[in-house]
Amino acid sequence: MQVFKVYFQILRRHVGQIFLYVGIFAVIVFGFILPSVDTNPVESFTAKKCLFAVFDSDKSEASRALIGWLSEKHEPTEIANDREATVQDALYNRNVYGVLRISEGYEAALAAGASAGELAKRVELLTVPGTLTGELFATDLNRYLTLAALSCRSGASVTEALAATEDALQISLKTELSREGAESAQSKLYYFFSYLSYVFAVMSVVSIAPVLNVFRKPEVHTRISCSSYPFHRMNWELLLGVFLTGLFFLAFFGGWAGIVFGGELLCARGALYLLNLLLYLAVGLALAYLVSQLATTQDTINMIANTISLGMSFLCGVFVPMKYLGDTVLAIAHFLPAYWYQKTLMLLQEDYSGEMGTICGNFAMLVLFVAAFVAAGLVAARQKSLRQLA
């Protein structure tokens, strides 16, 4: 088992990179994705809320009432200060969708029945113009200010005007979601497995392809060929090494999912999640074999690995949900294994009992990709050996 031992000795050099991708996966999934997953099913309409910050220099009854009403409709938050650079960064990073500045004299202007132009001098909204969220927040702000100003202009005191405004704003439009709009609860398991497709593809290639590459170096290959070590035994031991590496990945991430999600995995749905992952892992290993035939240096392997894994993640709905992808992108994605893996994950989120045929079809597609990558790798190997002989 010399080749098998050497395989793992070389693989050990790439453990650092494996840990790196495990770390990236952990930070993205547990730091960003899972905390924002809404696990409640969508059954009725819920108005979207915009994050907003307020800097109130008036500190009056009227400004507090405005902030209070906006806080009911939207979600107040804080930013460090209202300097333009801070606000710009917060708006760009979507930490807020609007920043409201209420200047001193707002209540006095309201009480004096100020015109729209005069009131506008005391209420400033910093937002990204032309965006849906900016428009939503601005519409709410304007309808409050309009009603409050008109009430004051009609002779009501500020307190009466604010009460009348809030009364008028209580009226709401009956809103219903269509049947297609109702969604099942989002599953955290789905996102965990979805992001695994990125990590599995890149990890398999950057860790396994360089090891296979070493055995393909002409001097190493020639030396093993003229030794008493049978050729087929070398191949079998390499295959066993690759297979065990894959199993280790599967056991590690499967175990991790088991610890985090517990009982959710111990059912037929969980078994299908794992089977889907196993098949995708086989795709990753086949891809590693193909890349090892195409690239000769570690830097090239890394560039290919990142291009393929990131590319598939962008095109197949890992980083951007599939519903946002255009028809052309989805048409292209059909030719990538991550698409079929993702499709299965999406089906497993719903009631999949009537979709077993589709799921099996998706599994078959993954098997076909494995076969295609291995076949392409064998062709590349054959071409290369013919070139060497020539």
Place this chain on the structure above:
Amino acid sequence: MFFHNYRYALQSILRKKSSLIWTLLFPIALATFMYLSFGELYETEERLSIIPVAVVSENEGAYGEFDAFLEALSAEGDDQLLYVRRLSRDEAEKALADETVRGVIIEGEELTLWLRENSVEGTVLKTVLEQYLQSEAFVRGLAASGATPQELLAAVEALTGGEPYYTETSTSDGSQDLYNNFFYAIFAMSCLFASFTAVVRTSKLQANLGALGMRRQLSPAGRMTMVGAEFAAMLTVQFAAELLTLGYMLLLGVEMGERYLGMFAVLFLGSCVGIAQGIIIGSIPRLSEDAKTGICVSISMLLSCMADLVAVGIKGLIERSVPFLNRINPAALLTDAFYALNCYDTPKRFLTDLGLLAAITALLLGVSGFVLRRNRYASL
């Protein structure tokens, strides 16, 4: 001697076709995938556009004023918000299911809105339509309280799209597309990946790592001259690759702004910092070339991911919790410089980013020079 070494180093880099092709192809391929995936997501999902709605009239004549309100909202022009189609209930249901309309307004016993999903667009639609109901109730209240006809007329005018009661201010004229961060991160990653070539080239200067290194140590040329020539040759190739990627992205339609000189400066310093990172890692004695490349990959990927390569928001989170990390992460500085160039009118932040990138490059090169100069070999 410098130009002699530079010429041969350049030839040597250009003859490594596989690495050269991937240096070019890698950022271009990633940019293509990203653009296909979300190049227009900001325009289609975040920007306000005309909302197609269906109106189902089931109570003829009861909603005359409301219909006039809808007509005003759907009047062609810059302020057009709705595109209204009058359909039967079945047709409207089908149109909503097919997503040819985003909402259905039922003028029945009471006014009802059907939406296909919980979305910001749906909430905007609800808010705008609600505004009509609230305004109507408000005017009725005014009339009941004894307002004069003139006052009522003024109120109706104010409520039906008069002047806004607030000032809207935009903080930037540049693109506010958050997804641009992914494209900036591609530049950061490809600049840092320049370190792969730098590791290989630096290893070839070290006598303990190969025959070529031994030969070069014997030559009368100073080590710093050789390192400088290698650096310049790598910079030439990498910078050219980055410029090609930039040109490609601009052709694709990525909104990078129009400050091209600033972009060239960022890419130049980005290439410098990537190569300097490779030189310092390459100068570590007693480590194989593969191990050094492994370190380069790990560092480059880590820094790029911290600069929003795989998920937008990581850089922002770091900025809020440990901002110092963003000041020493060259990938974050690169993406920030692009952002500052695109969104800020004043050059202060952009120049700070460039200054920090230059300082990091100088520091890395200084340390590498110190390590390489001190290398002595007792035996080989």
